[in-house]
Amino acid sequence: MLGCFSRERPALTLSQIARAVGLPVSTAHRLVAELVAWGGLERDPDGSYRIGLRVFELGALAPRGLALREAALPFMEDLYEVTHENVQLAVRDQDELVFVERFAARDAVTVLTRVGGRFAMPPTGVGLVLLAHAPLDIQERVLAGPLTRYTAHTITEPRRLRQALAEVRRTGFAVSDRQVTGDAVSVAAPILAGDTVVAALSVVVRGSSAAAVHHLTPMVRAAARGISRQLSRA
Structure with missing residues (x-):
């Protein structure tokens, strides 16, 4: 039921919830009332429902959420102060x-x-960092596609993508050159807990080639190593 909500659909009526989960309105009404009482949903003045704060509280307990963010935030803030660009932290969940x-x-x-x-x-x-260090079955599933083309620079050929992933593993960082939008270039590095890659850190800048992030690569890698050290001490 909570999965019915999304950023595109942050507020839903009881009827919309019932249709989304395939339940009679009466059954949905009972379950929604229980979720409201628990704090998982909140009711707006117009009668629609939104995700409640209890879900946020539980989400903060996720080890890949709270602990990772607490370790990463000081390093991300430093990167931001130096670059005043987009600084991003991501984890892998299955194929995404x-x-x-x-x-x-x-x-x-x-x-x-x-x-x-x-x-x-x-x-x-x-994503290139996370995919490069994902289990082989995940890599093969993603490579089997379909691979979405966002711009003319997006790599959609499995052979080229395999080469890119091998290069990430060899060099210890990844560069995405205008693959998502036509004017954005990013450099990313892996964050480890022990010997396992658990997240990736990146800086995204405006650029027209991979050269736009060359000077940022050492900083991003150093920040990622710093976060890794913090996680290892936790």
Whole structure:
């Protein structure tokens, strides 16, 4: 029932909820009332429902959410102060990535990122890092496609994507050159807990080639290593 809500549909009526989950309105009414009493849903003055604060409280307990954000925020803030560009933190959830934190200046290049939002892994810098270190069955499933083309620069050929992932593993960072929007270039690096890649950190800037992020690569890698050290101490 909670899964019916999304950023595009943040408020739903009882009838909409019932239709979305395939339940009679009477049954949906009982379950919604229980969720409201628990705090999972809140009712607006117009009678529609929204996700309640209890869900936010529980989400903050997720180890890949709260602990990761607490470790990453100081390093992300430093990156932001130096660059005043988009600084992003993401984790992998099955075949997609989820953005768990983001900093952005008002005049920074526009990105399709939102905290809590999901996105395909192949075209993004953070996604390339996460996919490169994902289990082989995940990699093969993603490579089997379909691979969405967002711009003329998006890699949609499995062979080229395999090469890109191998390069990420070899160099320790990823560059996405205008693969999501035609004017954005990102550089990303892996964040580890022990020997496992658990997240990826990136900076996204306005640019027309991979050269736009060359000078940022050492900073992003250093910040990612710093976050990794913090996680290892936790």
